[in-house]
Amino acid sequence: MTDIMTPALGESVSEATVARWAKKVGDAVKKDEVLVELDTDKVSLEVAAPSDGVLDSIDAAEGATITPGTVLGRMSAGEGKAAATPAPKVAAPAAPVADLPLSPAANRVVTEGGLDPAAIAGTGKDGRITKGDALAALETRSAAPAPAAAPAARRPVHELEERVRMTRLRQTIARRLKEAQNSAAMLTTFNEADMSGIMALRNEFKDVFEKKHGVKLGFMSFFVKACVNALKAVPDVNAEIDGTDLIYKNHYDIGVAVGTEKGLVVPVVRNADQLSMAEIEKTIGDLGKRARDGALALEDLQGGTFTITNGGIYGSMMSTPILNAPQSGILGMHAIKERAVVVDGKIEIRPIMYLALSYDHRVVDGQGAVTFLVKVKEAIEDPTRLLLDL
Amino acid sequence: MAQYDVVIIGAGPGGYNAAIRAGQLGMSVAIIEGAPTLGGTCLNVGCMPSKALLHASEMFEQANKEFAHLGIEVSPRLNLKQMLAQKAESVTALTKGVEFLMKKNKVDWIKGWGSITGPGKVAVKGADGAVQTLEAKNIVIATGSEPAALPGVTVDNKRILDSTGALSLPEVPGSMIVIGAGIIGLELGSVWRRLGAQVTVVEFLDRITPGMDEEVAKTFQRSLTKQGMTFKLGSKVTGAKATAKSVEVTVEPVKGGSAETLKADYVLLAIGRRPYTTGLGLESVGIVPDKRGVIANDHGKTSAPGVWVIGDVTTGVMLAHKAEEEGVAVIELIAGKAGHVNYGLIPSVVYTSPEVAWVGKTEEELKAAGIVYKSGKFPFSANSRAKINHETEGFVKVLADAKTDRILGVHMIGPQVGEMVGEYCVAMEFSAASEDVARTCHPHPTRSEALRQAAMGVEGWTMQA
Numbered sequence: 001m002t003d004i005m006t007p008a009l010g011e012s013v014s015e016a017t018v019a020r021w022a023k024k025v026g027d028a029v030k031k032d033e034v035l036v037e038l039d040t041d042k043v044s045l046e047v048a049a050p051s052d053g054v055l056d057s058i059d060a061a062e063g064a065t066i067t068p069g070t071v072l073g074r075m076s077a078g079e080g081k082a083a084a085t086p087a088p089k090v091a092a093p094a095a096p097v098a099d100l101p102l103s104p105a106a107n108r109v110v111t112e113g114g115l116d117p118a119a120i121a122g123t124g125k126d127g128r129i130t131k132g133d134a135l136a137a138l139e140t141r142s143a144a145p146a147p148a149a150a151p152a153a154r155r156p157v158h159e160l161e162e163r164v165r166m167t168r169l170r171q172t173i174a175r176r177l178k179e180a181q182n183s184a185a186m187l188t189t190f191n192e193a194d195m196s197g198i199m200a201l202r203n204e205f206k207d208v209f210e211k212k213h214g215v216k217l218g219f220m221s222f223f224v225k226a227c228v229n230a231l232k233a234v235p236d237v238n239a240e241i242d243g244t245d246l247i248y249k250n251h252y253d254i255g256v257a258v259g260t261e262k263g264l265v266v267p268v269v270r271n272a273d274q275l276s277m278a279e280i281e282k283t284i285g286d287l288g289k290r291a292r293d294g295a296l297a298l299e300d301l302q303g304g305t306f307t308i309t310n311g312g313i314y315g316s317m318m319s320t321p322i323l324n325a326p327q328s329g330i331l332g333m334h335a336i337k338e339r340a341v342v343v344d345g346k347i348e349i350r351p352i353m354y355l356a357l358s359y360d361h362r363v364v365d366g367q368g369a370v371t372f373l374v375k376v377k378e379a380i381e382d383p384t385r386l387l388l389d390l
Numbered sequence: 391m392a393q394y395d396v397v398i399i400g401a402g403p404g405g406y407n408a409a410i411r412a413g414q415l416g417m418s419v420a421i422i423e424g425a426p427t428l429g430g431t432c433l434n435v436g437c438m439p440s441k442a443l444l445h446a447s448e449m450f451e452q453a454n455k456e457f458a459h460l461g462i463e464v465s466p467r468l469n470l471k472q473m474l475a476q477k478a479e480s481v482t483a484l485t486k487g488v489e490f491l492m493k494k495n496k497v498d499w500i501k502g503w504g505s506i507t508g509p510g511k512v513a514v515k516g517a518d519g520a521v522q523t524l525e526a527k528n529i530v531i532a533t534g535s536e537p538a539a540l541p542g543v544t545v546d547n548k549r550i551l552d553s554t555g556a557l558s559l560p561e562v563p564g565s566m567i568v569i570g571a572g573i574i575g576l577e578l579g580s581v582w583r584r585l586g587a588q589v590t591v592v593e594f595l596d597r598i599t600p601g602m603d604e605e606v607a608k609t610f611q612r613s614l615t616k617q618g619m620t621f622k623l624g625s626k627v628t629g630a631k632a633t634a635k636s637v638e639v640t641v642e643p644v645k646g647g648s649a650e651t652l653k654a655d656y657v658l659l660a661i662g663r664r665p666y667t668t669g670l671g672l673e674s675v676g677i678v679p680d681k682r683g684v685i686a687n688d689h690g691k692t693s694a695p696g697v698w699v700i701g702d703v704t705t706g707v708m709l710a711h712k713a714e715e716e717g718v719a720v721i722e723l724i725a726g727k728a729g730h731v732n733y734g735l736i737p738s739v740v741y742t743s744p745e746v747a748w749v750g751k752t753e754e755e756l757k758a759a760g761i762v763y764k765s766g767k768f769p770f771s772a773n774s775r776a777k778i779n780h781e782t783e784g785f786v787k788v789l790a791d792a793k794t795d796r797i798l799g800v801h802m803i804g805p806q807v808g809e810m811v812g813e814y815c816v817a818m819e820f821s822a823a824s825e826d827v828a829r830t831c832h833p834h835p836t837r838s839e840a841l842r843q844a845a846m847g848v849e850g851w852t853m854q855a
Contacts, residue, residue: 104826123821135793
């Protein structure tokens with residue numbers, strides 16, 4: 001009998017949820033076949049069979065919260081066996097049974113604390129809520145930074161409405177965004193960039209570029225390079241607050257937000273200052289594909305120092321992005337629209353993109369933020385500045 | 391050749407309960423037992439007869455020492471022959487009861503001694519020497535245990551007794567030496583002390599009843615000493631020599647020092663039990679017991695496919711109710727159900743007076759594991775029913791997790807506590823907090839109120855002391 005263990009979930013991830021069992025008890029499985037999928041705060045993980053055999057038991061049912069080292073289930077070697085001896089039934093803690101009466105102590109804690117028993121995961125027999133579970137729920141609530149308002153009783157769902165549990169990823173996104181808003185002194189500064197230069201450059205070189213590097217020349221590599229250049233000029237934007245200290249980061253790991261079916265993820269282009277334009281394009285292409293396939297690893301998502309988000313692909317004209325804590329800056333790109341602008345005293349039609357920089361005013365002064373955005377604008381309007389390190 | 395879904399070797403509490411469960415689940419089942427009656431050690435020469443003598447001897451002692459205080463004047467006279475006869479009657483009735491349960495659940499009792507001869511094959515040798523072979527899809531080993539031996543002390547069951555011999559002495563000894571201050575030694579020592587023997591208990595360790603919470607063990611020893619039992623702890627028995635009328639036991643301090651010779655009419659050797667696997671044919675299926683004779687198991691399975699093991703002969707405490715629990719679990723696993731034994735919640739009871747009972751972790755175990763706990767204690771001297779009955783010795787102690795309040799262990803010494811520990815087994819099986827018991831109404835006046843008051847003590851609101 002082999003235990004199927006919860007694998008290491010990566011740094012700073014302490015727990016996961018069992019999303020789906022791909023196999024049933026008694027199923028024959030081949031080595032490396034996916035047994036179970038786990039959701040963590042950041043990514044989905046798949047746990048594969050360590051060897052050929054039969055799944056004997058499922059110890060962590062779908063929806064169960066688990067930590068590294070938790071036994072998910074057990075499997076044994078051999079095949080025909082499952083047929084001969086029916087595998088033991090799942091002894092996993094069932095989902096909390098809402099209509100079970102509470103024990104006297106749990107009832108006291110829930111009543112005095114104004115807790116919603118339906119929102120507490122029970123660890124007792126058959127998923128019952130123990131006093132310890134209720135106390136933990138009380139503690140979590142009082143530890144929450146904002147008064148998460150005594151959880152209101154679940155409101156009834158109208159027949160034209162549907163209640164869907166948030167995925168762990170969605171819950172994490174929600175929590176992180178709110179945390180960023182609660183902690184940072186966040187505000188946004190705007191500018192605009194004339195894209196005609198960069199578009200001309202791209203039109204001129206896109207074929208030779210693709211031929212040589214095997215990847216299309218897009219706008220993102222220009223923006224990544226422009227941001228790295230601006231971060232070097234205004235190091236505050238690449239810093240983060242740690243208690244009463246500031247940590248300045250002399251590495252440039254640029255997060256690029258990617259929309260996926262499950263929600264927004266932000267994989268990181270590492271050491272972007274050392275990559276060529278082609279390498280940046282390739283990295284972004286690869287991360288984006290893996291994000292949409294749900295195949296990102298945790299380390300792909302960790303340790304970014306600055307983030308770029310492009311609402312323009314959905315047609316956004318103007319937005320105020322929220323920081324990706326603990327970072328201090330995020331650049332918002334938007335849709336390119338032809339607009340009448342004045343160039344050298346004449347009205348001309350130019351492709352214009354509005355740029356937004358949201359920043360943490362605790363770290364970055366207004367002057368720094370504006371300077372940063374102007375630097376980005378200048379580099380985009382005339383990429384030769386990047387070449388000359390201006 | 392007779393074919394069965396399950397063949398169980400041994401008809402003790404593990405085996406016969408497994409057989410009943412198998413019958414209930416519609417399996418064809420045979421139980422092999424060579425002794426003339428069913429029930430194994432527990433019913434024939436263990437729990438049951440010892441409880442019969444403990445009860446009778448306690449009545450005798452009460453009649454002698456306590457009735458007068460209650461205003462009942464009697465001069466009791468011991469009729470040992472009758473006391474042993476009523477014990478035998480009860481035992482017979484119980485073994486017949488098991489026989490009835492076998493019939494009721496369509497279990498075949500194959501009389502004889504079983505041995506495994508290969509995968510799925512069990513040979514049974516009857517009293518007449520005839521051998522029959524059974525074919526079994528599943529074999530359950532439930533052969534139990536026998537009293538452990540001590541070099542230099544040869545049990546003859548005339549003067550040097552094991553627990554079986556001590557249950558049927560034809561006379562009350564003037565003096566008795568009990569080797570081993572475990573549960574069996576103290577129970578049987580209590581029986582003969584109550585009936586008139588001078589009892590000296592010799593124990594290798596420097597405490598009695600290992601495994602029992604230390605605070606309880608100290609109170610227990612004080613109580614037994616007050617009753618007239620003598621203890622020689624930290625003492626090693628190096629030999630016993632029997633003559634026609636007495637025994638000489640040589641004892642030396644474990645720490646070193648000069649040996650001494652103790653003399654008594656009888657000696658009871660009760661230093662524990664060892665797994666019984668003689669003639670079981672384990673080698674035919676490649677099972678190798680460890681050097682103490684224990685057969686290992688993984689959720690009831692041995693290393694041999696289709697061979698299961700339960701009770702004293704495998705790992706864990708040697709208690710009838712543990713074997714019973716395993717018997718049911720193993721049969722349910724064979725049937726594809728979710729059989730399970732919660733080894734953390736197997737209660738222990740000592741049927742002396744006062745009784746001792748506990749379940750879960752001792753304070754020593756919690757400290758060793760680094761678990762932070764709170765404790766609540768309530769003495770029976772503050773319990774109304776115990777006071778009225780003049781049974782005020784002892785206390786209840788509840789240990790609970792300091793953070794979650796989950797009950798981790800309960801330890802009791804006092805009147806009838808063996809009957810009350812089950813309340814905490816249920817509570818703990820449901821992961822109860824001490825407050826759960828503290829907030830559960832208990833009948834008044836009963837001794838069980840002490841259980842609630844002790845639970846209240848964990849969070850500091852004991853009301854009646």
